[in-house]
Amino acid sequence: MELFANLAHGFAVAFSPINLLMCLIGALVGTLVGVLPGIGTIATVAMLLPITFGLPPVGALIMLAGIYYGAQYGGSTTSILVNIPGEATSVVTALDGHQMAKQGRAGPALAIAAIGSFFAGCVATVLIAVLGAPLTKLALAFGPAEYFSLMVLGLIFAVVLAKGSVLKAIAMIVFGLLLSMVGSDIETGASRMAFNIPELADGLGFATVAMGVFGFAEIIRNLDHGAEMDRNLVQQKITGLMPTRKDLVDSTPAILRGTVLGSILGILPGGGAVIASFAAYTLEKKLAKDPSRFGRGAIEGVASPESANNAAAQTSFIPLLTLGIPPNAVMALMVGAMTIHGIVPGPQVMQKQPDLVWGMIASMWIGNLMLIIINLPLVGIWVRLLRVPYRLMFPSIVVFCAIGIYSVNNAPVDVVLAGAFGLVGYWLIKHDFEPAPLLLGMVLGPLMEENLRRALLISRGDWSVFLSRPLSAVLLAIAAGLLVLAVLPALRAKRDEVFVESEG
Amino acid sequence: MSDTPSEAPVKSILPEWVRGPQDFIGGLAMVAVALFALWASSDLQGMHGFSFGAGTAPRMFAVLLLLLGAAVALMGVLKDGPNIAAYSWRGPLFVSAAIVFFAVGIRPFGLVVSAFAAFLIAALGSHETKWIEAIIVGACLTLGCALLFPYVLGLPMPMFPRFLIQ
Amino acid sequence: MMSIRSLAGACLSAFAALGAFAVPASAQNYPTRTITMIVPFAAGGPTDVISRIVTAHMAQTLGQSIVIENVVGAGGTTATTRAARAANDGYTLITGHMGTHAASVPLYPKLAYHPEKDFEPVALLAGTPILILARKDFPPKDLKEFIAYVKANAEKVNAAHAGIGSVSHASCELLNSILDVKPVGVPFNGTGPAMNALVAGQVDYMCDQIVNAVPQINAGTIKAYAVATPERNPSLPNVPTTAEAGLPAFQAQAWNAVFAPKGTSPAIIATLNAAAIKALDDENVRKRLLELGSVIPQPANRTPEALATLVKNEIAKWTPVLKPAS
Numbered sequence: 001m002e003l004f005a006n007l008a009h010g011f012a013v014a015f016s017p018i019n020l021l022m023c024l025i026g027a028l029v030g031t032l033v034g035v036l037p038g039i040g041t042i043a044t045v046a047m048l049l050p051i052t053f054g055l056p057p058v059g060a061l062i063m064l065a066g067i068y069y070g071a072q073y074g075g076s077t078t079s080i081l082v083n084i085p086g087e088a089t090s091v092v093t094a095l096d097g098h099q100m101a102k103q104g105r106a107g108p109a110l111a112i113a114a115i116g117s118f119f120a121g122c123v124a125t126v127l128i129a130v131l132g133a134p135l136t137k138l139a140l141a142f143g144p145a146e147y148f149s150l151m152v153l154g155l156i157f158a159v160v161l162a163k164g165s166v167l168k169a170i171a172m173i174v175f176g177l178l179l180s181m182v183g184s185d186i187e188t189g190a191s192r193m194a195f196n197i198p199e200l201a202d203g204l205g206f207a208t209v210a211m212g213v214f215g216f217a218e219i220i221r222n223l224d225h226g227a228e229m230d231r232n233l234v235q236q237k238i239t240g241l242m243p244t245r246k247d248l249v250d251s252t253p254a255i256l257r258g259t260v261l262g263s264i265l266g267i268l269p270g271g272g273a274v275i276a277s278f279a280a281y282t283l284e285k286k287l288a289k290d291p292s293r294f295g296r297g298a299i300e301g302v303a304s305p306e307s308a309n310n311a312a313a314q315t316s317f318i319p320l321l322t323l324g325i326p327p328n329a330v331m332a333l334m335v336g337a338m339t340i341h342g343i344v345p346g347p348q349v350m351q352k353q354p355d356l357v358w359g360m361i362a363s364m365w366i367g368n369l370m371l372i373i374i375n376l377p378l379v380g381i382w383v384r385l386l387r388v389p390y391r392l393m394f395p396s397i398v399v400f401c402a403i404g405i406y407s408v409n410n411a412p413v414d415v416v417l418a419g420a421f422g423l424v425g426y427w428l429i430k431h432d433f434e435p436a437p438l439l440l441g442m443v444l445g446p447l448m449e450e451n452l453r454r455a456l457l458i459s460r461g462d463w464s465v466f467l468s469r470p471l472s473a474v475l476l477a478i479a480a481g482l483l484v485l486a487v488l489p490a491l492r493a494k495r496d497e498v499f500v501e502s503e504g
Numbered sequence: 505m506s507d508t509p510s511e512a513p514v515k516s517i518l519p520e521w522v523r524g525p526q527d528f529i530g531g532l533a534m535v536a537v538a539l540f541a542l543w544a545s546s547d548l549q550g551m552h553g554f555s556f557g558a559g560t561a562p563r564m565f566a567v568l569l570l571l572l573g574a575a576v577a578l579m580g581v582l583k584d585g586p587n588i589a590a591y592s593w594r595g596p597l598f599v600s601a602a603i604v605f606f607a608v609g610i611r612p613f614g615l616v617v618s619a620f621a622a623f624l625i626a627a628l629g630s631h632e633t634k635w636i637e638a639i640i641v642g643a644c645l646t647l648g649c650a651l652l653f654p655y656v657l658g659l660p661m662p663m664f665p666r667f668l669i670q
Numbered sequence: 671m672m673s674i675r676s677l678a679g680a681c682l683s684a685f686a687a688l689g690a691f692a693v694p695a696s697a698q699n700y701p702t703r704t705i706t707m708i709v710p711f712a713a714g715g716p717t718d719v720i721s722r723i724v725t726a727h728m729a730q731t732l733g734q735s736i737v738i739e740n741v742v743g744a745g746g747t748t749a750t751t752r753a754a755r756a757a758n759d760g761y762t763l764i765t766g767h768m769g770t771h772a773a774s775v776p777l778y779p780k781l782a783y784h785p786e787k788d789f790e791p792v793a794l795l796a797g798t799p800i801l802i803l804a805r806k807d808f809p810p811k812d813l814k815e816f817i818a819y820v821k822a823n824a825e826k827v828n829a830a831h832a833g834i835g836s837v838s839h840a841s842c843e844l845l846n847s848i849l850d851v852k853p854v855g856v857p858f859n860g861t862g863p864a865m866n867a868l869v870a871g872q873v874d875y876m877c878d879q880i881v882n883a884v885p886q887i888n889a890g891t892i893k894a895y896a897v898a899t900p901e902r903n904p905s906l907p908n909v910p911t912t913a914e915a916g917l918p919a920f921q922a923q924a925w926n927a928v929f930a931p932k933g934t935s936p937a938i939i940a941t942l943n944a945a946a947i948k949a950l951d952d953e954n955v956r957k958r959l960l961e962l963g964s965v966i967p968q969p970a971n972r973t974p975e976a977l978a979t980l981v982k983n984e985i986a987k988w989t990p991v992l993k994p995a996s
Contacts, residue, residue, distance in 0.1 A: 029656075029657070032656070032657070033657070039657065039659075043659070044657060045713075046712060046713040046714070046740060047657060047659055047660075047713075048657075049713045049714055050713070050722060050738065053722070053726075139866070139870075140866070140869065140870040141870075143867070143870065143872045144867075144872065165576075165579075167572065167575055167576055167579065168527075168530070168576055170572055171531075171534050171569065171572040171573060171575075171576055174565050174568050174569040174572055175534065175537065175569060177565045178537070178538075178541050178562065178565050178566060178569060181545075181561060181562040181565065184744065184834070185548075185558035185834075186833060186834070186857045186859065187555070187556070187558070187834070187855075187857045188549065188557070188558045188834065189745075189777065189778075189834030189835060190548060190549065190558035192545060192548055192558055192559070192562060193541065193544040193545055193562065195544070196780070198743075198744070198748055198751065198782070199743075199748075201743060201744040201747075201748065202742075202743040202744055202748075216599060216603070219595070219599055220595045220596045220599050220629075221595075222595075223592065223594065223595025223599070223629050223630055224590075224592045224595060225590075225592055269862070269863065269866055319866070323866070323869065323891075324885050324886065325862050325865055325866045325869065326862040327862070327866075329712075331862075332712070332714060332715075332860065332862055333712070333713060333714045334714075335714060335862075336712075336713060336714015336715060336718065336719065337714060339714070339716075339719050339881065339962065340714070340719055340722065342958065342961045344881065344882075344884060344885050344962075345885065346884070346885020346886055346888065346889055347885065347886065347889035347891050348885065348888065348889050349885070389632075390630075390632075391627070391630050391632040391633050391634070391638070392637065392638065392641045394599075394626065394629070394630065395602070395622075395623045395624070395626035395627045395629075395638070395641075395642065396623070396641070396645050398599060398602050398603065398622065398623070398626040399602075399606070399619050399622050399623050399626070399645060399646075399649065400649070402602075402603055402606040402607070402619075402622060403606075403615070403619065403649060403653055403661075406606070406607070406610055406661070407653065407657075407659045407661065409741070409742070409743070410660070410661075410739070410741065412607040412608065412610055412611060413607070415603055415606055415607035415610075416603065416604055416607045418603065419599075419600050419603035419604060419607070422596075422599065422600065422603070423596060423600060426591075426596060427533075430526075430588070430589045430591065431526050431527070431529065431530035431533070431588075431589075432526060432527075432530070432586070433530060449556075449561045450857070450859065452556075452561075453555065453556045453561075453857075454856050454857070454858075456554060456555060456556065457554075457555055457828070457854050457855075457856050458828055458854070458856060458872065458873070460554055460854070461553070461554020461555070462554075555854075660737060660739055
């Protein structure tokens, strides 16, 4: 009963005109930020933080939260339309989403991403309200050993999501891991492979590499001779804007599974949310009757990761609201916003600031509703954008990406690096290496290395901790199982290939 | 992403025993990356006692990449595979030039000049470009960016050339 | 309409102006345009919040707006390098910090600036006290027991910190060197994850700034042994000072102060210092800083000269502690 009283209180707070307005502004800015390539949520929330100085704290936080989950809605747009993932969480959306767009099905892809996100957002909001406090235990149960095992599992996901050669996918993951090692070492502070370039001291930014190997490389490749036909074809055959009945039937279980996975992984501070979308995609591909459809425009490959990343975005508020500990960089900024207003979040924030906590929870549901109302009509506009001739589209994307990358750190070197990675990405495409595993390796690399080292420091070099801690052991067992599943078909396929060759 | 556009077969300069030049060269390049990483991380401290040094993980992964690259290259020797795809020079050249110009220009010349110029340089990358149209769209885009980034999103960015402000 | 020729002429002369040195801004009517304050850490962090509170008031006094630019990276040294190389016209300032203007000297041997040689001190803004914290079920009950326990179990205890060069890392190294122990240091990526590990009981103790720790201490999820300042902090009246608890040698504060690039004219420094002092005397500013657990400097410590002395002393204090670590 207390829950309903709290929720009623929350809705009363969230429905005040000023908070509704803040929620709407947050949702709009979030969508915009998500759509613009390069501009990340961290940068935007950081930039908008000072504006919240003059606002009442509840409204300010409602707005910032709106930007955060709003960006999850918008982030899928560029992934689908132009194959540029703006955030780590929308890398996998690009795999099938962009293929759908190439097949003239950008509308259904965008719509299902919005619908999936909305459903996931609603479920996760209820989850925060009902189970927030007990779920906190999960966040505390994950120590360095568990994180390391989770990251190993995440890397196995990367192998599974490859559609070509498993060997080359693993090579790309390791390449990504190596790239992630650039920068200063967490334990000793030593500069690693940074060649005394100050901009490399903190490593390569995700946005920089992602813009390069996905965005710029895709553009350069599209400018190749012979690629024009491909593009014109896309523009001519745009079909319906909304998903068909079959699309909805196909996506429903995917959305449900994505929501569950995303909700659980989102609670884990520091990296849980990142692998949510990868995990969801892998799960769908493994469960599918015909996994070969994935990577070639399967709608489940859009529905599931998009649901997962939005669910994770919502549940990542749990550690903040129940423990007062920010689980990721955006949440750390939210803590900053609270401190600016004189609220220091802690374990008692739920009791001490009921307006803030319950108002925010209620606003998340309202925000998700607003986002789906904003995003569904936008689908038509986005799809129409695809009709813009490519000769005008590509310089625009180049400029948007360049500004976006520059804005992350105000560093021109980052822009040059992204350009260099564009050429690397072009080369990778020419040699049939996939960029998605590379990006995942890059995101998970530091988390894996740091947690491995932390776990070994705490256990004084005893490697058995990864097996003696039950949660960690379970995660490693799943990883081993998945690896076997991933390698087996590859071996089988090789036998088939050999067979075909000898025939021909 | 991975489907290579079908191009006219390029005459392979590689010896005949290389049956899959695409994989062969790709694998060798990965080996080169790995060797470079090994060299770049050679000055870093290794394991000390039970704890990792700064160089442990980079070297570990570099060796792994070396092996994987060698395996990919070996595949190129053992198995028939696609030839090396043709590269075009125009797109990569002008898109890179546009990016580099933007990077160099943003601080001294500001957003307006560098965005517009980058747009036009990138447009050189396609032979389909129609100049009048490109200039109009480029100008509109620049105006849009000049309003969107600093004002709507509040990102601090120089707008106009530095020498005009002072 | 401008003719092509005059446009070309304007461009040429503009390029010429680019090459020439900017004429030093006259100090008399300073400031005439927006001032940029570089903050070497992310928005929302303690340094950022303090900078924003104080500069908002300084801007009123100076009659020009002050834009905060957060430049993150390499423990704040990226931003500090940029500030050191900025024009010394008083329009680019930096909120320096214990890390960027003292601990960085021993930590980064290839530092591209020197806190004393490349900057003009302007004013000390606020200090944030450091606490000795431990997981809630860590056996020692008070600081004396803690010292004995850590010395007796030097092989077993783990000390968390928020990354090389962070306040928690530097202050923990200071504590360890005073106690003459070498526990295993477990690095985390920022204060949040380190605090999470402490609350979850995965690590034994750490030193951290008061802002992050107060709510956790009040909720009983972690415990505090002492605060490393001469006086108790009003937000934690029950936590003794290190002197009271038997470790007077351990004194540490994360301080934040405004610096200008070397060669900024003394008149501009004086203008800025006066504005900063005025802000620190403002009741609203004081209230907000105190809410953060900050310590506002005494009038005697607010002069540029006092800040210069502080930087000198801090470098001397941290260098022997942090040198072996790097």
